[in-house]
Amino acid sequence: MSKYRIVLDYGHGGSKPGAVCEGTEEKTVNYLTGQELNRHFRTLGGDRELQVLLTRDADYDIPLSTRCALINAHHAQEPIRLVLSVHYNAAGTPAYAGFETYHVATSQKSAGAAEKIVAAVGQANFTLRRKPVKTTEELGRRLAILHKVRPPAVLAEVGFLTNPIDRGNATDPQYRSEVARAMAQGVWNYLDHEGG
Numbered sequence: 191m192s193k194y195r196i197v198l199d200y201g202h203g204g205s206k207p208g209a210v211c212e213g214t215e216e217k218t219v220n221y222l223t224g225q226e227l228n229r230h231f232r233t234l235g236g237d238r239e240l241q242v243l244l245t246r247d248a249d250y251d252i253p254l255s256t257r258c259a260l261i262n263a264h265h266a267q268e269p270i271r272l273v274l275s276v277h278y279n280a281a282g283t284p285a286y287a288g289f290e291t292y293h294v295a296t297s298q299k300s301a302g303a304a305e306k307i308v309a310a311v312g313q314a315n316f317t318l319r320r321k322p323v324k325t326t327e328e329l330g331r332r333l334a335i336l337h338k339v340r341p342p343a344v345l346a347e348v349g350f351l352t353n354p355i356d357r358g359n360a361t362d363p364q365y366r367s368e369v370a371r372a373m374a375q376g377v378w379n380y381l382d383h384e385g386g
C-alpha cells in the first residue's frame with residue numbers, strides 16, 4: 191500500500207478533442223503533458239510512496255460522469271488525496287496566455303493544492319495568469335470533474351492553445367516535460383505538507 195494515492199485525469203480524448211487550434215488538439219497535449227507528470231511522479235515518489243491512478247491511458251472518450259464515478263469508487267476503496275485534471279485553455283482572443291488552476295470554493299484542501307501547484311510552476315519561471323488560482327465561481331462555470339468528485343480536486347489549464355507562444359510550448363516535448371516537472375513538484379509539496 192502506498193503512502194499517497196492520487197488520480198491523474200488527462201482531459202477529453204477520442205471523439206472529444208477539447209480545444210482545437212491550428213491543428214493542435216487539446217486531448218493530445220493533455221495526454222502528453224499528463225504522461226510527463228506521471229513520469230515525474232514516479233521519480234519523485236516511487237510506488238511505495240505514491241500510487242498514481244489514471245482515468246484514461248490512451249486516446250479514447252470516457253464520459254465525465256464515468257470519470258467521476260470511477261474516481262469516487264477508487265476513493266471509497268482507499269482515500270484519494272488529490273485529483274489533478276490536465277487541460278489546455280482556449281479563448282476568443284490570442285491575448286490570453288499563461289498557467290492557471292480551478293478548484294471548488296468549499297474545499298480548503300483543493301485550494302491548498304492549487305496554491306502549491308501554482309507556486310511551484312511560478313518558481314520555475316513559467317508564465318502564470320494574473321489570478322492563477324480561481325474558484326469555479328470566479329471562473330463562472332461548474333466543472334463536473336471538480337464538483338462531482340469527493341476527494342480534493344484541481345483542474346490545471348497549462349496554457350492557451352489560442353495564444354501562439356503557449357501553443358508552441360504545448361507542442362514542444364521539452365517544455366511539456368519541464369512544466370510537468372514543476373506541477374509534479376507542487377503536488378508533492380502539497381502531499382508532504384498535508385502529511386501521511
Ligand SMILES: [Zn+2]
Binds near residue numbers: 201
Ligand atoms: Zn479541456
